[in-house]
Amino acid sequence: MNVRRMRTENGTLIFRIPPDQVSSPEAAALLSEAAALLRSGETVVFPTETVYGLGAVASSPEAVRKIFAAKGRPGDNPLIVHIWEPEQLFAVGTRVPDTGAVLARHFWPGPLTLVVPVGPDIVPEVTAGLSTVGVRLPAHPVALALLRQVGMPVAAPSANLSWRPSPTTAEHAVHDLDGRVAAIIDSGPTAVGLESTVLDITLSPPTVLRPGGITREELEDLLGMGIAEQLSAPPGQKPRSPGQKYTHYKPKAQVRMVQGTAEIRLAGNPGPGAVAGAKRVAAPDFAPLAQAVWDRCVRERRRSQHPAILATEETLPYYWACGARWESMPPVFTGPLVPAGAGKELEGVWLFNLGSRADLHQIAAHLYTCLRLLDAVDATVAFAEQVPAQGIGAAVMNRLRRACGGLVWDPLAGSESEAGFPGF
Numbered sequence: 348m349n350v351r352r353m354r355t356e357n358g359t360l361i362f363r364i365p366p367d368q369v370s371s372p373e374a375a376a377l378l379s380e381a382a383a384l385l386r387s388g389e390t391v392v393f394p395t396e397t398v399y400g401l402g403a404v405a406s407s408p409e410a411v412r413k414i415f416a417a418k419g420r421p422g423d424n425p426l427i428v429h430i431w432e433p434e435q436l437f438a439v440g441t442r443v444p445d446t447g448a449v450l451a452r453h454f455w456p457g458p459l460t461l462v463v464p465v466g467p468d469i470v471p472e473v474t475a476g477l478s479t480v481g482v483r484l485p486a487h488p489v490a491l492a493l494l495r496q497v498g499m500p501v502a503a504p505s506a507n508l509s510w511r512p513s514p515t516t517a518e519h520a521v522h523d524l525d526g527r528v529a530a531i532i533d534s535g536p537t538a539v540g541l542e543s544t545v546l547d548i549t550l551s552p553p554t555v556l557r558p559g560g561i562t563r564e565e566l567e568d569l570l571g572m573g574i575a576e577q578l579s580a581p582p583g584q585k586p587r588s589p590g591q592k593y594t595h596y597k598p599k600a601q602v603r604m605v606q607g608t609a610e611i612r613l614a615g616n617p618g619p620g621a622v623a624g625a626k627r628v629a630a631p632d633f634a635p636l637a638q639a640v641w642d643r644c645v646r647e648r649r650r651s652q653h654p655a656i657l658a659t660e661e662t663l664p665y666y667w668a669c670g671a672r673w674e675s676m677p678p679v680f681t682g683p684l685v686p687a688g689a690g691k692e693l694e695g696v697w698l699f700n701l702g703s704r705a706d707l708h709q710i711a712a713h714l715y716t717c718l719r720l721l722d723a724v725d726a727t728v729a730f731a732e733q734v735p736a737q738g739i740g741a742a743v744m745n746r747l748r749r750a751c752g753g754l755v756w757d758p759l760a761g762s763e764s765e766a767g768f769p770g771f
């Protein structure tokens with residue numbers, strides 16, 4: 348990928364800046380053009396380590412209003428302010444609790460947003476009138492170079508239309524926002540793939556409002572104290588984080604989480620004497636569950652539905668074995684049947700590989716791409732495996748629950764529960 352400048356038919360500028368070429372003279376020229384657009388009150392999409400952001404300077408009400416218009420975002424949902432030096436936390440915010448400096452020193456640059464009392468330079472359009480502001484210092488060389496050039500804090504929500512999954516590639520942002528923003532910086536796929544952890548440090552104990560790239564375990568380890576979690580509004584109360592009341596991440600397909608898939612035993616661990624490059628697969632006791640999910644997909648097909656399965660690298664061969672009518676599961680594979688973050692159709696059923704269960708970060712990185720692909724292949728029903736809700740898995744499960752609207756299906760019992768998860 349080389350540095351390039353293009354313009355779409357709808358008038359949006361595309362600046363292609365590979366992260367490893369951020370210091371080249373060509374990239375510097377594009378970054379100063381993008382920074383000038385932002386300073387003049389325009390909107391620019393830029394990469395971060397989590398997802399792409401839709402930026403505008405945080406001190407201009409007109410510029411910030413353009414963000415809400417481009418996304419179709421409800422005006423009561425506040426934006427995160429992006430900075431490039433940790434000390435700026437104390438200018439964007441005010442009366443920052445002591446934990447702020449400790450957390451910033453340890454986790455910034457990185458996928459952690461700190462909610463602190465808002466300072467005087469941030470316009471109310473950014474905070475949706477709240478007395479607090481979310482602040483974050485992203486760990487992405489292109490984002491940091493851009494922010495430094497702009498020289499002012501930049502408000503940026505995820506660069507998607509309001510009801511769509513956050514963009515993890517520039518193509519996703521172009522799909523949603525072409526013609527609605529001045530420019531989009533394309534630096535390839537983002538590393539984390541899910542949004543930052545939102546931590547309200549004005550509360551005692553500090554409270555996670557949205558799980559994300561920095562895990563609760565990491566926060567508790569550093570602070571040496573328990574962290575609270577408030578991921579949806581308590582009954583009858585307003586949510587602390589207005590974003591919690593909107594159903595994001597919902598594909599057109601009705602997605603159900605598959606009961607009994609959070610923990611799946613793996614087999615075929617390549618040990619001494621194993622086939623070179625052999626991959627692990629789910630243990631054989633997963634086969635009946637895979638068969639039940641496959642049978643349901645076949646039934647959905649007969650009802651003229653377009654079914655899809657959001658599987659993982661280790662489980663996908665089992666569904667494939669059902670559709671391809673294999674006599675038995677081959678015990679080892681030397682590579683994935685479907686690449687991570689992609690799908691293939693078999694007998695009218697779309698099979699997606701979210702990534703390997705051996706590394707939940709991979710699943711986090713591919714989740715939104717797969718949710719967008721459900722729409723792209725016109726899936727009308729989908730069945731999603733769960734993952735253990737530990738570490739980054741907590742953020743994956745949080746987004747999956749939202750994509751499913753809380754629907755859980757138990758293939759072995761045949762029951763469907765809409766009350767499987769609180770908050771829906």
Ligand code: TXA
Pocket residue numbers: 395397398399400401424425426427458460462474477479480481483485503504505506541542543544545556557587588589590591
């Ligand atoms: O990783 C990220 O955080 C990405 C990248 C672009 O930085 N940004 C992002 O922004 O995900 P957005 O607007 O899509 O999500 C921000 C979330 C919303 O749920 C919003 O309600 C919440 O953070 N939020 C923002 N300011 C807040 C505040 N002062 N108090 C409570 N929640 C806040």
Ligand code: MG
Pocket residue numbers: 504505513
């Ligand atoms: Mg968003």
